[in-house]
Amino acid sequence: MSIFTLKSTKKASFSSILAIFALFFIIYTQMGCSKSENSTACPVAPVSTKSEDEQISTYLTTNNISFIKDTKGFYYQIVKPGNTNKPNLSSLITIDYIGTFLNKNEFERANNQTFNLGQLIYGWQFGLPLIGEGGEINLFLPSSFAYGSTGSGCIPASTPLIFNVKLTAVK
Numbered sequence: 001m002s003i004f005t006l007k008s009t010k011k012a013s014f015s016s017i018l019a020i021f022a023l024f025f026i027i028y029t030q031m032g033c034s035k036s037e038n039s040t041a042c043p044v045a046p047v048s049t050k051s052e053d054e055q056i057s058t059y060l061t062t063n064n065i066s067f068i069k070d071t072k073g074f075y076y077q078i079v080k081p082g083n084t085n086k087p088n089l090s091s092l093i094t095i096d097y098i099g100t101f102l103n104k105n106e107f108e109r110a111n112n113q114t115f116n117l118g119q120l121i122y123g124w125q126f127g128l129p130l131i132g133e134g135g136e137i138n139l140f141l142p143s144s145f146a147y148g149s150t151g152s153g154c155i156p157a158s159t160p161l162i163f164n165v166k167l168t169a170v171k
Helices: 002-033 052-062 122-130
Strands: 075-080 092-101 106-116 136-141 161-170
Touching (some): 075 122
């Protein structure tokens, strides 16, 4: 009889562990798009049958935004040029930024964030050196300059994005 009790205890223990694991898994998978103090809840990204370049061009034209198309393939608008202290890929930069989809739904916002420019998405690596410290730029990025064909967190694969970035410090 003690052997039977021991087996039942082991089964109950295994079931409890499995239930706890399942609970943690559910909580973990739901945290990907949770709201934090530096970001907003994940909105739905727009879906379009147009190419990303067509989507961005349509957005810029529809919203009467003056822009420059870089030879690399991304679009930008310099809101404020800043000073002559411009970042390079090894620069430590401090920024305030807002990320939105083309439907103007905000997916992220952060202030006073410090990063190494060379570790950020390509659109920022190419776009931020166009302004100096104290400057501000709007970047209109095809997914190849952002999170590509894999996406990231709330951002679906192959989604063009808009970033408003204020470059507050360059070291």
